[in-house]
Amino acid sequence: MALDLPSLETRLRLLAVTQPTKVPGKYRLRVDALDLYFAPGVLRRYLADPVDCTVEVSAANLDKIVQNPNAVMTLYVTSKLKVSNVLFGQKLGACLSAALKG
Numbered sequence: 001m002a003l004d005l006p007s008l009e010t011r012l013r014l015l016a017v018t019q020p021t022k023v024p025g026k027y028r029l030r031v032d033a034l035d036l037y038f039a040p041g042v043l044r045r046y047l048a049d050p051v052d053c054t055v056e057v058s059a060a061n062l063d064k065i066v067q068n069p070n071a072v073m074t075l076y077v078t079s080k081l082k083v084s085n086v087l088f089g090q091k092l093g094a095c096l097s098a099a100l101k102g
Contacts, residue, residue, distance in 0.1 A: 030054070
């Protein structure tokens with residue numbers, strides 16, 4: 001079952017605002033119809049802000065990553081997960097996994 005987008009946005013906003021030190025950079029997250037700017041203390045619609053990394057993935061594939069972090073490599077190799085900066089992408093992966101599980 002794929003993550004529902006309003007729930008995803010709520011969880012990311014909660015993480016960005018309540019635990020800004022856990023957000024490891026400035027990101028553009030494109031998940032299906034959502035296009036978000038995600039940075040320490042901030043989650044809002046993306047408005048051409050400078051970012052460290054852009055991540056593009058479908059909600060269904062993001063759900064696969066949350067359920068099984070080992071799925072990242074398969075999704076990346078098959079171009080179902082697009083990451084513009086692998087180093088920042090790895091940092092974000094750990095951050096999102098904690099925020100979206102449970």
